[in-house]
Amino acid sequence: MKSLTEQLSDILGRAFESAGYDPTYAAVRYSDRPDLCEFQCNGAMAAAKAYHKAPFMIADDVLAAIPENDLIGRIEVVKPGFINIDCADSALADLLKAIGEDENLSIPQAEKADTVVIDYGGPNVAKPLHVGHLRSAVIGECIKRLKRAVGHEVLGDVHLGDWGLQMGLIITEMKERQPELPYFDESFTGEYPAEAPFTISELEEIYPTASGKSKADEAYKAKALDATYQLQIGNRGYRALWNKIMEVSIADLKRNYSNLNVDFDLWKAESDAQPYIPAMIEDMKAQGILHESEGAMVIDVMEDTDTKEIPPCIIQKSDGASLYATTDLATLVEREKLFKPDEVLYVVDKRQEMHFTQVFRSARKAGIVRPETRLKFLGFGTMNGRDGKPFKTRDGGVMRLEMLLNDIYAEMEKKISENRNVKEEDAAATAKIVGLSAVKYGDLSNQATKDYIFDVDKFTSFEGNTGPYILYTIVRIKSILEKNDGPVGPIISAASPAEKSLMLKLARFGTVIDEAAAELAPHKICAYIYSTANDFNRFYHDTRILTEENAAQKASWIGLLELTKRILEKSIDILGFSAPEHM
Secondary structure (H helix, E strand, O other): OOOHHHHHHHHHHHHHHHOOOOHHHHOEEEOOOOOOOOEEEOHHHHHHHHHOOOHHHHHHHHHHOOOOOOOEEEEEEEOOOEEEEEEOHHHHHHHHHHHHHOOOOOOOOOOOOOEEEEEOOOOEOOOOOEHHHHHHHHHHHHHHHHHHHOOOEEEEEOOEEOOOHHHHHHHHHHHHHOOOOHHHOOOOOOOOOOOOOOOHHHHHHHHHHHHHHHHHOHHHHHHHHHHHHHHHOOOHHHHHHHHHHHHHHHHHHHHHHHHOOOOOOEOOEHHHHHHHHHHHHHHHHHHOOEEEEOOEEEEOOOOOOOOOOOOOEEEEOOOOOEOHHHHHHHHHHHHHHHOOOOEEEEEEEHHHHHHHHHHHHHHHHOOOOOOOOEEEEEEEOOEEOOOOOEOOOOOOOOOEHHHHHHHHHHHHHHHHHHHOOOOHHHHHHHHHHHHHHHHHHHHHOOOOOOOEEOOHHHHOOOOOOOHHHHHHHHHHHHHHHHHOOOOOOOOOOOOOHHHHHHHHHHHOHHHHHHHHHHHOOHHHHHHHHHHHHHHHHHHHHHOOOOOOOOHHHHHHHHHHHHHHHHHHHHHHHHHOOOOOOOO
16 A cells, blocks of 8 residues: 555656656655644655756746645646645545555554564563663564564563573572471482472572672682582583573563563573574684684684774683674574574664674674675663663662562552542452553653653653553543444545645554554654644544434544554554553
8 A cells, every 4th residue: 555655756756757757756745844744745855957947947846736636735846946735635534444444553564574573671581670671672662563564573571681600599598498408409300399499589689699709709609600510511400490580480470570571482591592503613723714812712703994993802711711792603603403593683772773784793703694684783772860870779779570570560550540530449450451551651762772761751641752641542532432323424525634645644654654663663653642642632632423413424433533543552552552442
């Protein structure tokens, strides 16, 4: 389905060509001055230099050559050479009817469905999720849904941290506390217990305790390093205990991510990449791209066009140990073997940009990915408190994500209860739905690469550019539709400027989603639905919808509300949240 701007560009393209000008100058876009016109074409301004002719003369020639059509309602030339256009009301109504009948609501679908892997988790097992994990989860989930909305096959991967010294620390601390467990008995040959010897709360206390001990006690640290080594070479008891750590941690992580309405198709971990590392390193050696530097094995990734220093990528330390870069490269080997992705996208803190520059260049130099495979890094900014510093608890610690969400839900429940529009027994459930919109919209409405202030009062407000305001608009539409006792649609010509503005906004939906997907820019969806909600509310306040006596007009307005609701609901689903029935 072609957008309005594409259809208008086609018409003007034929006119430019008929008038003897290059049709590529005919691009039409939405007007910067909606008070003057709905669409504009500035091609005559650009063509003036090429044709040595005043732009208004070119525009006049084009206007005279406009072919007969049903789409343009008004068109005029404004000096020095702008072509201003208004869409015909009937054509706009027909387009909205077609959008309503389209299962994709006019979202363009990719000609070729790419296989895309999105890496947007990265939590370490045995540790609770904290606020630092919020942005990767929220942005990554939205990008996954956005890519799917335009027709791609997308796999979201949590990519757990489960293979480093932290595992050795936990095993060492467990051994000191419960040396009688069969996991530490080298002569044990039976079945290990089905039950884990710890709860998630105990596990989350064990790691920081062990970490603190290792920093103060060299002997303890040596034990932890040895335990890590024993785990990685396949110690039977340690592997069994590691499996229990994974089971308990993953169950808790799934619960916490579910509370964020975030899910992953793949629960892969660093350990899954380990089997690929030896052969990968041997292949790098065979290609001659690895060389020794201060005892370590590295790949030079600096390029002639670089304007700043790009250090070599360290693949193997002098003691033979692997690093994050090694694991990330081996993970690419695994992904290529299992999925052959057309694109691999990393939604990670922007401070890791250098790391991924090294990894991507190493992957291409080593031939780990095909030349046509796109490797992309979407680095996000920091979530800060009102003081402009990274978000912390009141005592200065890193806040658990669960605590942050509970604070938001409590604030939301208080506001919803004060509104008295929701039954008391439904307030808590509604608060979670609305609270999640506050968190996600508050994050996604900012450009991903920029830092932003996490302002609880602002994000939970029912007014302004917030998630609750968007949901309040959707609930208002639902309420009107519930009260309607007549038929729905079809949509007819606009009866007021406010209605025309809303209709034009709905017609832009597919283009907005397509652009947001191409640019990996969820904030563009937020800007669109905020503007759409404002247009709807202006129309609602200007129009007596349910008491309208003209049956055809009332049915048209109800049809317009139904389409508005569907487009807003589709938008927030892509953003990763939903709307309640009442607020």
